[in-house]
Amino acid sequence: MNTFITLAIVLIALSFVYTWGAAASRRVASQTGEKLHSRPPYYGLYLVLWCAIPAAIIFIVYSLITPTIETVIIQSYFPQEVLNDAAELANQTRQVESIAGGFGMFGEPAPYQVQAAAALKNVEWIGKMALVALIAVAAVAGTLVARTRISPEFRARNRIETAIEMLLITCSAIAVLTTVGIVLSVLGEAVRFFTFVNPIDFFLGTSWNPRFSTTGHGGQGDFGLLPLLWGTLMITIIAMIVAVPIGLMAAVYLSEYAGPKFRFVAKPMLEVLAGIPTIVYGIFAAFTVGPFLSTMGDAVGLDINATSAFTAGIVMGIMIIPFVSSLSDDIISQVPQSLRDGSYGLGATRSETIRRVILPAALPGIVGAFLLAVSRAIGETMIVVLAAGNSPVLTANPFEAVSTVTVTIVNQLTGDTDFASPQSLVAFALGLTLFVITLCLNVVAIYIVRKYREQYE
């Protein structure tokens, strides 16, 4: 409730400042008889900015530093033995806050706690008053400073537009900062991992057995990447074997054969597959496809594990079908009609035209689409977590359980983790590997697709 009242007061104050600024600019204009550079609302907005920004900065700084100051004040009343015991310190600090907040505590508070609570109450009150006063002063001062600038030749609109542009630039920068953040954080933790484990042992090791996390005694387990990478690769290959023919042929049919009505119905139906969350595919793989394949395997005398590279690969392939088909569909539609005409004009049938003219012409774009699909398959997590079997061994048999890079990241970084043992940190080294591989694939794919588009533009 309090928040709403505060918010309302702020809004009312700001709208008052706005009206005042707009009115002031009109008055100035009529007094001097000159034409204003910008329309009055811009002067109003200019005042609002000057009123709100300094006050907001003060508020943010206050919110950031108060908790620390309050803790320091509370703890200055505590005896030494409490200060030495971290758990007791936290507990008693909470109790003091509770007493100061009027809720009280169970049991009898120690005298120093009562004192601390009183002091805290005092400081909180002073702090709040000071905050209100400071904000008021800053807001009024900012507004007045801005008010003095209002004159017919003052370019308020340009100022506002600059402010808007700054905001827009900040927003665009966030996307870049995310990448920087990924690189720095993953790289930083990976480097820490490499202080425990030799990078050569990691990248070229053929055995994965990290043992349990024992802080301070790192480096006992085997951290060989190759079994995980092999599992990832095997599942990706199976997925592409499923997805590429179906996805590509579906795209060919949709773009070259299907009538508009069929397309209108079939295309969204295929795209439904793309919208399904991966956890659902994972469950589908674990509950339905895995047991089904296992039974089928028994029937033909094959020993297929319910959770295996095969199961995960097939379901991942299903997931990627719409991805391949809609990208390929886009690419195929960009092949100019004149090439089709040329081929039909020579007497080629549709399939000959598709196989000998359209697909070769679209090949670079389609390759780009495949690379994007591969990158997606490599980075996919939930299907493999649920259906690949989590058995990090080097095996050439796709019907056996395997493990992948993503599965291992999940395994190593969930449960009781700390950021000091190689058992947790290895997740970042794996993440780095994953990021670099997918980044390369994406860069190449996006480059190819872009070049392809330019070719026919």
Add this chain to the structure above:
Amino acid sequence: MATTTTATEAMSEKKSNRDLVQAKLAKRHRSETTFRAVGLGAILIGIALVFVLFGSILYKGVPAFWQATLHLEINFDPEVIDIDPRPVQQPGQSAAEHLDNVNAWIRGLRRARFDRLVQSAIAAEIPAAGDPSETRNVYGLVNANARYELAALVEADPSIIGTTVPVALVANENVDTWLKGNIDRDLPQRMQQLSPEQQEWADALYDRGVIEMNFASSIFTNVDSRSSGATAGLLGAMVGSVMMMLIVMTVAVPVGVMAAIYLEEFAPKNRLTDLIEVNINNLAAVPSIVFGLLGAAVFINFLGLPLSAPLVGGLVLSLMTLPTVIIASRAALRAVPPSIRQAALGIGASPTQAMFHHTLPLAVPGMLTGAIIGVAQALGETAPLLLIGMNAFVASVPSTPLDQASALPVQIYLWQGNENRNFFESRTAAAILVLLGVMITLNALAILMRHRFERRW
């Protein structure tokens, strides 16, 4: 004459050519038909997979929404529930102390032998179940949290002590499994989940209509539970997901839209903006699990935000959704014909005015569609949430974004791993149906928007 000879030569050549072409025609048309059939087959396989996927989930999940429920006449016998009146806050007593007293009273209430109440109610139907040595066995028919439900009834209205009240109690998960035939009744007893008596009673109660299959509202109104699978629900996960969606909407959507506006309308075309562009395209293809690593390293380890918090989850998902929103918003802006912008500039509007007054309003539907698709994608994402601790068991509804919480897809992941597979397989499928229901609603909304605000120029 030379020309005539060439002409005749050409004629004879044409004759033979015609025969040559004719000879191959049948084969070519056959291969055309085959190719076409393969294309159609690919699409039909894709569509069939959609049906298989949904079919298997519906087949498993729909029955879970109807759950075995016991309708009992419970007599709140004062001899069994022997408890003092609820404590009242005394003058001079602190709030903390009062709360402690109330909690002690509730603890006492919960220790009452509610299982005996259930037993006598069931014994009214089946006298053999009334034997005092069978209490445990009989109470095993109802869900493990039934005693808390009954205690809550007393807590809410202590005057029901001494009266007989009809109460619907959800049956134990194993009873549900037994009655639905989700466990093979011919399995040897050591592999059964119910004792022979329980099996007999469950069947008898079902025959008499004491146990009915009722709508499992607990899926929507309860939080997750470890002790009582039958009443484990999705409420906590749904609230967690909603909080994260709100964070994504308030962070990713405005930032993404503003970044798109900057990149599309204001950014100078130079190396830097080119780099940003490439970076955003890449970011869209970075595996989601890498965003989880970013969250773990930056938000949890570096900034010290709590594990399992929807705030952290929401921020991670926002960063993940950002590129999608930016790309969709840019496409929407690009779809607005440049003539509109030029017209605005032509009558003296500044680029900012042209953008915000003319181009942007026309692009809003497209942007909204992109935003909804981005939010839906974030809703279904699981992998990054596992890395920031959201796979912890949480049996409460989060009240702030800093509380521990789960999310719908993560809850699905947790349930699929439950040991009581017979019961949780369908419970998991039911949770998937809830998730898919929300996603389909969101996507339908996006499609509706697209049709509703179809281009107006």
Add this chain to the structure above:
Amino acid sequence: MAAVDTAVEAPKTKNPHAHNRFATIRRPDPVARETKIEAKDVSVIYGTKEAVHGVSIDIPAQAVTAFIGPSGCGKSTFLRCFNRMNDTIPGCRVLGQLNMDGEDLNDHALDVVLLRARVGMVFQKPNPFPKSIYENIVYGPRIHGLASKKADLDEIVERSLARAGLWNEVKDRLHEPGTGLSGGQQQRLCIARAIAVSPEVILMDEPCSALDPIATGTVEELIHELKQNYTIIIVTHSMSQAQRVSDRTAYFHLGDLVEEGPTKTIFEDPQEPRTKDYISGVFG
């Protein structure tokens, strides 16, 4: 041949509702010519819109027939009936009869693949496939199974390129992409590609509209040489081109065939006022 003859005289037409809305003026030809294709009451309908109204015309063998007229007059659409290219456009129907050597080209039992092997086409914009020059030429012979041995294919490539007057320019770079040639060379490559399957008729849909004057000149010379072996139908919006390359000219206006006859007669003494106006440049 009668100077004026109306389309009504074709009784066995498959086309129940459309006739040329005006009597086509037909001018006698001083030279006797063998008829290659005989069009009877051909109409083309896109959805509900009729683009060509019951056109009847005889196309002479081993001569160049030019279709002229203002844009949108249906001349290209009519041209595309001769190799059934209109089949590739959804919702397009062709009515009437097109007899080539006694076979009705518009008969749906007729195999378009075979037809297009006999009636080649060159398009408005040069459209070489994104393959090598060599592969562009052998595309047709390969799909139709006319030759499979390397030596035969080499021979076809050389002969077709030579006939298209391109051999000397490209013989040293046969395995470079066809898209790397200049516009005029690309168009001649497309003509060579069409010749490679030894068609009887070559349709040309404004083959020079995307070319510069010099390239146009080369292609026109080529057309002139080709007519000794092939029946050529050319659509052009350039009257001077029609005069330069064609033996007979047909003037189309809003889907009707207004006047047709020997090129010289049509240009020197048009009878229809619309033909006269178009030729003298009043509109177009």
